[in-house]
Each structure stands twice: as C-alpha cells, then as structure tokens.
Amino acid sequence: MVIQMAKHDPSLDRLFHALSDPTRRGIVERLLAGPASVSDLAAPTGMALPSVMKHLAVLEDSGLVTTEKAGRTRLCRLRPEPLDHARNWIDEQRRIWEARLDRLDDYVTRLMEERAHGTRPQD
Amino acid sequence: MVIQMAKHDPSLDRLFHALSDPTRRGIVERLLAGPASVSDLAAPTGMALPSVMKHLAVLEDSGLVTTEKAGRTRLCRLRPEPLDHARNWIDEQRRIWEARLDRLDDYVTRLMEERAHGTRPQD
DNA sequence: GCGAAACTTAGCCAATTGGCTCACTTTTTA
DNA sequence: TAAAAAGTGAGCCAATTGGCTAAGTTTCGC
Numbered sequence: 071m072v073i074q075m076a077k078h079d080p081s082l083d084r085l086f087h088a089l090s091d092p093t094r095r096g097i098v099e100r101l102l103a104g105p106a107s108v109s110d111l112a113a114p115t116g117m118a119l120p121s122v123m124k125h126l127a128v129l130e131d132s133g134l135v136t137t138e139k140a141g142r143t144r145l146c147r148l149r150p151e152p153l154d155h156a157r158n159w160i161d162e163q164r165r166i167w168e169a170r171l172d173r174l175d176d177y178v179t180r181l182m183e184e185r186a187h188g189t190r191p192q193d
Numbered sequence: 194m195v196i197q198m199a200k201h202d203p204s205l206d207r208l209f210h211a212l213s214d215p216t217r218r219g220i221v222e223r224l225l226a227g228p229a230s231v232s233d234l235a236a237p238t239g240m241a242l243p244s245v246m247k248h249l250a251v252l253e254d255s256g257l258v259t260t261e262k263a264g265r266t267r268l269c270r271l272r273p274e275p276l277d278h279a280r281n282w283i284d285e286q287r288r289i290w291e292a293r294l295d296r297l298d299d300y301v302t303r304l305m306e307e308r309a310h311g312t313r314p315q316d
Numbered sequence: 317g318c319g320a321a322a323c324t325t326a327g328c329c330a331a332t333t334g335g336c337t338c339a340c341t342t343t344t345t346a
Numbered sequence: 347t348a349a350a351a352a353g354t355g356a357g358c359c360a361a362t363t364g365g366c367t368a369a370g371t372t373t374c375g376c
Contacts, residue, residue, distance in 0.1 A: 078215040090209035091334085092201040095282075102289045109352065119353065121335055128333095142343040142352045150290050157283050159218075160276050166225045167273050214364085232322065242323065244365055251363095265322050265373040 081133070082159055085152050088132035093117070094125050098134060101148035108144050204256070205282060208275050211255035216240070217248050221257060224271035231267050 088094055097111050112122040126146060129135040133152040137144050211217055220234050235245040249269060252258040256275040260267050 078219065080215075082218070083213055083215055086209045086213035090206055090213055092203075092206060093334090095205070096201065098286065099289075102286060102293060104293070107352080117334095118336060120337085120355085123354075124334070139353085142341095144353065148290070150287060153283050153286060157280060157287075160280050160283075163221065163225060163276060164273060164280075166222075167271070170225060170227070216364090230322080240364095241366065243325085243367085246324075247364070262323090265371095267323070 079159075081152070081155065084128075084132045085134070085156050088128050088134055089156070091125065091128075093122075094129055097122075097125060097129060097146075098148060101135065101146060105145050105147045108146065111146060202282075204275070204278065207251075207255045208257070208279050211251050211257055212279070214248065214251075216245075217252055220245075220248060220252060220269075221271060224258065224269060228268050228270045231269065234269060 089098075093115055096115065100106060100111060100114070108119060108122060108126065111126070112119055115122060126135060126137065130137065134149060135146055136149050137146045139145075212221075216238055219238065223229060223234060223237070231242060231245060231249065234249070235242055238245060249258060249260065253260065257272060258269055259272050260269045262268075
C-alpha cells in the first residue's frame with residue numbers, strides 16, 4: 071500500500087483565492103439566485119464595470135463561474151462544483167485531525183493503565 | 194421573522210486568504226501531526242525563516258494557528274475550528290443552490306402539467 | 317561566559333491585486 | 347441610421363504579497 075502525499079493543488083490556490091474577497095463572495099451569493107449580466111452584478115457593488123470584470127475573471131479562473139456572450143450582454147452563471155473540491159480538502163484535514171486526537175487519547179489511556187499497574191511505557 | 198442578509202465577514206476573507214497559498218496549506222497539513230517549531234515548519238519548504246514567519250503571521254491572523262514562545266523556540270499549534278467556519282459558508286451556498294434547483298424543478302413540472310391540460314401559466 | 321541556535325526586525329525587491337478612467341467596439345432600439 | 351447600452355482593452359495607481367538578506371536579540375549548551 072502506498073501512502074500518497076497530498077500534492078499541492080493549484081486549483082485549490084485559485085479557488086480559495088477567489089473566495090477570499092468579499093466582493094467575489096457577494097457575486098457568488100448573487101448568482102445562487104440565477105444567472106445575471108455583468109451590469110446586474112456590478113449594480114449592488116457600486117463599482118465600475120471594468121473592476122467587476124476583473125473579479126469575474128478571477129471567478130472564471132477558479133471554475134466557480136462560467137459566462138457566455140449573448141448579443142451585447144454577457145450572462146454569468148454559477149458553477150458550484152468547485153465548492154465541493156474546497157469542502158473535500160477541509161473535510162480531509164478535519165478527518166486527519168480527529169484521527170490524531172483519537173490516537174492521542176488511546177495513548178494517554180494506555181499510559182495511565184500502565185502506570186496504574188506499576189509498569190512503564192515501551193519508550 | 195427577519196431574513197438576515199449574510200454580512201460580509203472579514204474573518205472569512207482572512208481564512209480563505211490563508212488557505213489560498215500552497216506553502217500555508219502545507220504548514221496546516223504538517224501541524225495536523227502535532228505542534229512544531231518555526232524551524233521545523235521551515236525545513237521542508239526550503240525557505241528562509243523570515244519568509245516562513247510571514248506565512249505564520251497570516252495563519253495566526255486567520256485563527257488557524259496559535260504560537261507560544263518557549264525559551265528560544267516558538268511552538269506552533271493548529272487550531273482547526275476556523276475550518277468549520279469556512280465549511281459552514283460553503284455548505285450554506287450549496288444548500289441555497291440545491292433549494293433553487295428544487296424550485297426550478299417544481300416550476301417546470303407545474304408548467305408541463307398545465308400545458309398538458311391545455312391551461313396556461315398565471316404569468 | 318561565549319559561541320551557536322532560534323528566532324526577530326528592518327528593509328529591499330518584483331509581481332500581483334483591486335480599484336479607477338478613458339477610449340473603443342458591438343449590439344440594440346428609437 | 348444615429349444614439350444609447352453593454353461590455354472590453356489599455357493602462358494608471360497605491361497597497362499588498364511573497365520571497366530575500368543583513369543585522370539584531372534572546373536562550374541554550376559547553
């Protein structure tokens with residue numbers, strides 16, 4: 071059996087980076103309600119269009135958003151799958167952490183039993 | 194009953210930002226195995242100590258890591274609770290997304306039934 | 317108590333980010 | 347067909363990031 075070291079995953083870099091900005095999380099939350107144009111997304115932010123376009127580029131790069139041009143407007147849609155990727159990473163860390171706590175607990179329990187019986191731990 | 198708009202949460206900014214760098218995720222993964230000194234954390238990265246310290250500062254700022262000085266070394270510990278915060282945000286988005294898909298599905302279903310009965314949707 | 321170890325502080329640097337404006341293209345609509 | 351709407355590209359700017367080195371400081375071990 072081969073133990074796999076979790077490779078550093080550039081897609082996680084881009085995903086967490088995309089989520090680290092409140093404007094971008096706001097866009098994600100807006101797109102939960104359904105597709106929207108660039109102007110729709112810009113309106114509540116009060117930002118200039120080109121600024122919002124940069125945020126959209128980051129979101130597209132992370133895979134969270136896809137866009138398509140229809141006439142003179144560009145429609146933006148949420149693609150929630152990458153969120154699962156982030157969630158899986160987080161869950162994995164949690165799982166490893168809990169497993170370690172369990173081992174620690176076992177260890178301490180055994181230590182206390184050994185002491186109670188006057189024996190000593192094997193190094 | 195008051196519908197609460199999810200306030201933009203600066204702690205999520207800091208948390209996602211902390212997780213967006215592969216070196217920092219590597220440190221988190223290393224700390225899952227137990228506390229470590231700054232030098233311990235620096236060794237596998239091949240980076241200079243001050244660089245690692247900057248990453249640690251970001252991780253501390255996010256709440257993912259706490260450190261305490263003991264003699265001339267600083268011991269770093271993982272504090273996994275903030276991961277739950279990120280997870281909760283992600284789960285919430287997922288939940289909202291699924292709920293919308295359900296409503297869409299209901300809508301389409303009703304539309305098709307109405308068509309089948311020769312009636313027309315109420316706008 | 318002196319040298320090595322383990323940070324720590326300050327500051328340099330190039331690249332990136334996150335905002336902007338201004339000029340331009342494309343598409344729609346009056 | 348001319349003007350308005352919607353987006354796009356270029357480029358400016360200040361702040362932040364992510365690396366470094368060089369020069370402290372504090373603590374440990376001989």
